[in-house]
Amino acid sequence: xxxxxxxxxxxxxxxxxxxxxxxxxxxxxxxxxxxxxxxxxxxxxxxxxxxxxxxxxxxxxxxxxxxxxxxxxxxxxxxxxxxxxxxxxxxxxxxxxxxxxxxxxxxxxxxxx
Amino acid sequence: xxxxxxxxxxxxxxxxxxxxxxxxxxxxxxxxxxxxxxxxxxxxxxxxxxxxxxxxxxxxxxxxxxxxxxxxxxxxxxxxxxxxxxxxxxxxxxxxxxxxxxxxxxxxxxxxxxxx
Numbered sequence: 258x259x260x261x262x263x264x265x266x267x268x269x270x271x272x273x274x275x276x277x278x279x280x281x282x283x284x285x286x287x288x289x290x291x292x293x294x295x296x297x298x299x300x301x302x303x304x305x306x307x308x309x310x311x312x313x314x315x316x317x318x319x320x321x322x323x324x325x326x327x328x329x330x331x332x333x334x335x336x337x338x339x340x341x342x343x344x345x346x347x348x349x350x351x352x353x354x355x356x357x358x359x360x361x362x363x364x365x366x367x368x369x370x
Numbered sequence: 371x372x373x374x375x376x377x378x379x380x381x382x383x384x385x386x387x388x389x390x391x392x393x394x395x396x397x398x399x400x401x402x403x404x405x406x407x408x409x410x411x412x413x414x415x416x417x418x419x420x421x422x423x424x425x426x427x428x429x430x431x432x433x434x435x436x437x438x439x440x441x442x443x444x445x446x447x448x449x450x451x452x453x454x455x456x457x458x459x460x461x462x463x464x465x466x467x468x469x470x471x472x473x474x475x476x477x478x479x480x481x482x483x484x485x486x
Contacts, residue, residue, distance in 0.1 A: 291473065300461065300476045301415075348413060354472050361407075361415040 280351030393462030
């Protein structure tokens with residue numbers, strides 16, 4: 258199957274700093290990628306749909322100015338958590354579409370101190 | 371409105387027992403897709419199955435089987451002869467064709483613990 262990677266796999270940062278998370282489709286091109294957030298022992302919640310070459314589409318309740326998404330190439334989407342706060346601590350998972358299937362990255366665990 | 375309900379929060383079984391994970395969904399679409407994913411402690415989602423709304427045939431893959439019943443809007447997952455390696459959180463998910471997108475709506479997950 259297709260492979261999606263995320264970098265970093267975990268990150269710890271101080272409150273007020275910005276953190277960038279990368280999502281790459283390693284062996285295929287993806288015009289659409291998704292970003293999900295998962296709080297401990299909870300389900301995955303879709304944050305936004307990342308479209309190559311255009312603006313991301315955010316789900317209701319997700320602040321687009323806080324969670325900046327850039328999909329500059331067919332193999333890379335980035336999520337930047339700006340001015341991170343402890344409540345942003347979560348597991349962030351991306352996925353990429355290939356044909357009819359959705360392939361998930363391994364996730365990035367963000368801890369904001 | 372679309373919704374996926376996994377009423378079982380946690381299930382504990384002893385190895386070799388059979389276990390069924392329930393999934394009930396809500397959608398107004400006539401064309402939709404249902405999924406099951408496994409999330410082991412490492413966090414990475416493992417795809418298990420994708421089923422479209424027009425295919426009500428039950429499916430078996432090794433120790434795994436799925437029972438899709440449109441009449442009750444359910445898509446249950448059974449693990450036969452469970453093993454310790456089956457311990458994980460299992461998510462049921464729904465995707466609606468009318469949205470022309472592959473957005474997944476996840477259930478809250480069922481944590482399965484298989485004890486030796």
